[in-house]
Amino acid sequence: MKRPTLTSNFRFFSILAFVGVMCTGLTQESGADDVIASLRDRFQSADVSEIPDFQKHVVPLMGRLGCNGRACHGSFQGQGGFRLSLFGYDFEMDHEGLSDRIDTDDPMESYALQKPTLIEPHEGGKRMSVGEWEHTVFLKWIEGGAKGVETPLKLNALRVTPSEIEFSASHQSQPLSVTAVWADGTEEDVTCLCRYTTNDETICQVDEDGIVSSGEVGDSHIVVAYDGAVVPIPVLRPVSEKTGDNFPELAATTMIDKHVVNKLSKMGIIPSETSTDAEFLRRVSLDMTGTLPTAKEVREFLADSSADKRERKIDELLESPAYAAWWTTQLCDWTGCSDQTLNNVNPANRQRGSEDWYEWIYKRVADNVPYDEIVENIVVANSRKPGESYRDYSERMSTYARDEDASYADQDGLIYFWGRNNFRATEDRAIGFAYTFMGTRIQCAQCHKHPFDVWTQKDFQEFEQFFTRVNFARNGGDRKEYNELIEELGLAELKGNEQRREMSKALKEGKTIPFPELTISQPRLTGAQRRKIAEAKKKGKKPQVPGKMARLLGEQTVDVDNIDDPRTALMDWLRQSPTQLFAKAFVNRVWASYFNRGIVEPTDDLSLGNPPSNGPLLDYLAQGFIDSGYDMKWVHREICLSDTYQRSWRPTETNIHDERNFSRAVPRRLPAEVAYDAITMATLNDDRAELFTSELDGRALTQTSPPRNARGGIDYALSVFGRSTRESNCDCDRSSEASLLQTLFVRNDDDTLDMLESRNGWLSSVSRQSQDESTNAAVKRRVENLERRMAQLQRQLKKAEKDKNKRLVSNLEKQLATVELQLLPLTEKQTANEEQPSEQDLESLIEEAYLRTVSRFPSEAEQTIAMTYLNDSEDLNAGIKDLMWALLNTKEFLVNH
Known part of the structure; x- marks a missing residue:
């Protein structure tokens, strides 16, 4: 028996198969007769002469048996000194690992067969039995020489039938049939070699043979994986019998409504009625502008009987400063604007970087600059203008920093995006770029093949190459000019915080201080490349030297060394990629802001294994966004004008449990900034509430960065309500969960009580209109004193009359008359003040x-x-x-x- 020898010489090789998903319905199209039968059928008998293929058969079979899974040999550590690539993406590594465990001279003695059959002890348990087709496949491969993969064959498509499964009851089943279509023209039934997973096991389950069984009502997906392909298959079980012809006729006046209603008709879900005008106004104001409507605005909207008032209100809100502010805040969430990650990036002060960042985006949102243009000026941002020296650049930046009339928003590009301390390493940039602009998580591929997408470790490593030449130089791109500026400021002997403090002082005195700079370095040439360039120059020819190759995820390679700025290739790809992930990521996040969940959820996980709940809807919005010229207002208007958005939150009998298909409005807690501003605005007096909608200074909506600490005031409140921490590449940095601290804040926090009792508040204005408390107290005291004086005089008068002292009686009567004259108007005033409204x-x-x-x-x-x-x-x-x-x-x- 050949025993394994331990080795750490793991060499990685992978290839990405660009997968086209072909859906053929319930039956296979013409050409089905040419499909090679499944491995299970072909290897039932031990006398088969066929030799299995390592790429097509052996590696996928190890995946079916669980050998290369995360819990077994596919883990980073492997098991028992034996490691395979996770899900079998690295053929060379897997073949090398297996070679120590196979015996071609005596195949039955191979350790790779003895362990999974428990002839030898195996911690992973029994995976196959001798004589079964799985064992026969491995045996025949070893007998055939246990060959690896010289040149991986491209998988053109993975055809899965049926392309959609619709159940009508629980405990029903439907087998899947999967055909691999290879680049050499062969087609093979690979149903028995695929990995199958369910995205919601309460709705549907799937076994290792691809047989799908139904569970509860609802919809989800079964995900089929084979070789480099990942194919999701929708599975539905209607919630009622009101499907197809039984579904009521509903007006679908927009394309959004048509796509949504089409899905609802399959699910038997009757959508809710249209929301009331009051519900619509409050909802759209908070969603679109993060701002409550004023009481006056509500009265006017409800009194308006015109048919187009909702459309006009949407257009009005899209032109408001609050719209620009709220969506700037969300763009700052996705792009990662934070003082914490911009530490010491701007020498003016610690907060200036995030303030510049916010102002730069706000100006463009307010001006409705196309989204792709905004992103382009982030992705390919440069510090210097053409022909500008480092000193000139620093002078310009110093002016921005100290002159209130100047603004960083006038700068062409947003360099701060590249200056974050969590965005320096190339792998961080690759992950952050994909998250921000593609709504995709590729960090799994940093170490192994993505389990639910086509990205491999090699894809990740090749994608990284786009970022290797991008540098954020804190000491400037021209060290000589930087040192000259430091010398002129007399700061050469100072270091760290001490130097930064003195720079800030110098800036306030009107001096030019050096600023960090975003630069693109020249490619690093190998010795062979330098010699080739030198030889070409000697001959008077233009050097043609192949450079470092980078791969656009899932697509073509680019020679980044022969491009002045590799980021331009990235930007072109975002616009032109057939996946449309750039457009889909944006419209999906916007949709989630309006509906409490994305069409793809989570919103930062657009992948083949996490398909949209309504694919045609997402495709429509993405293509419409592109066709509009990436007009962000088009997306907002299209969504808010739909019946889908304007539906009531009150559920019907069929949609009470619907969370995926947008059949009703889902009540959702206000985002942190919106909640705080709503409390503030509700308690302000009428004049200040009106100004609150247009004057943004001091609003929570315009806080540029999460605080370094949140010990009190607005920072504490926003922290309690879950504002985005902007710490990681995850939309989950913003929380929408309710908590006890939020309840306590609204009930009895000093901030809330102060707002209620504020001198500029509505309650104070009501109090002033109804009565002046200090005047009432003084009147009351004066009345009480006069009444006491009157009682005293009356007692004295009674005694004087008894004593028959006429002179004293006359004197007391005069005094009483005087007191009565003083008391009468005060009593009337007190009575008037005490009257109830x-x-x-x-x-x-x-x-x-x-x-x-x-x-x-x-x-x-x-x-x-x-x-x-x-x-x-x-x-x-x-x-x-x-x-x-x-x-x-x-x-x-x-x-x-």
């Missing part, structure tokens, strides 16, 4: 409280309850404050619905 006044106050918090008029029952409470309150102002506090603490206020 009319019922009509109270109704108006209650309506105002509801309009400025939950953006609707109170119901009759709510009006009655509030009226009773205010009438029973000893202090009207305290009663109104209690009403406002109660409304701020309702779910209706703290969620968008």
